[in-house]
Amino acid sequence: MNMTQDVWSLAAVLINSAALLLALGFRRNRAVLLLAILTTSALALSSAGPALPTSRGLEAIRMFTPWLLLIAVALPERRLLARRNLMVLGCLLLATWLTLAAPAHVWSGLRDALPLGLIAQAPGKPAAILVLLAALVCFLRGISSRLMLDWMLGVALVLTGIALLPAVQGGARNTLLALAGASALIGILHASYRMAFVDGLAGLPNRRSLDEALARISGDFALAMVDIDHFKQFNDKYGHAIGDRALRAVAARLRNLRGVRAFRYGGEEFCLLFGAGQKRNAREICENLRSEIADMRLPIRSRNSKQKSTTRALIRLTISIGLAERGARLRSPTDMLVAADKALYKAKAGGRNRVVIL
Structure with a gap:
């Protein structure tokens, strides 16, 4: 050699x-x-x-x-x-x-x-x-x-x-x-x-990825919290396997949003991060997303169903979104998260399947 x-x-x-x-x-x-x-x-x-x-x-x-x-x-x-x-x-x-x-x-x-x-x-x-x-x-x-x-x-x-x-x-x-x-x-x-950084179920960046993204972000941005409505009842009725399918279906829609970074926050909650270029369109994007999810139908058969038929019901999902935009009152990423969470709470308290801006 x-x-x-x-x-x-x-x-x-x-x-x-x-x-x-x-x-x-x-x-x-x-x-x-x-x-x-x-x-x-x-x-x-x-x-x-x-x-x-x-x-x-x-x-x-x-x-x-x-x-x-x-x-x-x-x-x-x-x-x-x-x-x-x-x-x-x-x-x-x-x-x-x-x-x-x-x-x-x-x-x-x-x-x-x-x-x-x-x-x-x-x-x-x-x-x-x-x-x-x-x-x-x-x-x-x-x-x-x-x-x-x-x-x-x-x-x-x-x-x-x-x-x-x-x-x-x-x-x-x-x-x-x-x-x-x-x-x-x-x-x-x-x-x-x-x-370390990707949620195995949803295939989206996880909470740790979000924390790092927020630590590095600068300039104008908007942040939205997304929650699947009545998800606990959905899981109870159809089972966790079907619940996981629903999570993946919503995650797939979030992943396809152009110019928006989507994260799985935990449970049935997701987070959307809009950079300066998309901040002005954040409300429109959120409203379109809410409408798209509401129009989506998931083919599902209840786990409690005793029917042997191969036909399945088409189940509707809805989401609630709380949106916060950076401004004089909201400066730090922590403030933005808290504000978006409050807006999400108002959206759910107001009947769900809606977008609220704080």
Whole structure:
């Protein structure tokens, strides 16, 4: 190995290890399995890793890594010490032990065995195909979950699959493995950001995001508090699963407001932040939003309904909005929140399904 190859081989180990530690810290257990496999693979090719017989490290990666990755991505997200996860980790440890300690005749027997021998006898391509198949599973899961982590794990596996192609050698292979670790690292960092700043149910920035936005805001702005009317009774009648659907439906409308930042404040309450450019239109936007929600119909069947028919009632939702605009009397974000909350209280006391400005 020349110096450049040494640098990239070490980078591949360090980046994948860092991603593995972050995945452990944030309990992304499927990512933990994948990164444990990728880190071990990078270490097998690294000059910093254990001394192995000639070409055994690459042979081991082509023999074991594709199958382990394919099994790991197929498993559902479970606690790390779940039986299936422990089986994958046990197989990884066994593969590592065989790579390090198996005598030459045992290793030769493994290489000739099926299904491992299919890969050993046609180096590179079958291994790459299996890893790319694992990447496809990640991408399909990403379409379903809409989580960046699944997409970035898929990218990491694509890069790993390319690294196993016969035409990719030495430094290029280590570079691809380092980029694979970096892709996974980006996905995990994004997942950790979502955990801290995005509400998992509504998909909107959460209360912490609102607090930070208000701490940074300057100039003219308006702030509105939005509350779903009679939401407790709605939950009692239709159940929490339907209540969650209603929250997501309202959140989707808020997310589509142009030039307005929407946050989930808590429970059935949301907050809208209008910058200087939209402050003058805040009342009109709120009124249009109220009207749009009132016109919306949610197909729902009551959980208390004993009818077996597939037809569902169309349920109407309404919202109340309290709006506060920054002025001589209302200067600080805290004052604005209090004022918007008072306006919301007046809207609800006045019959709900209305906008009140304070």
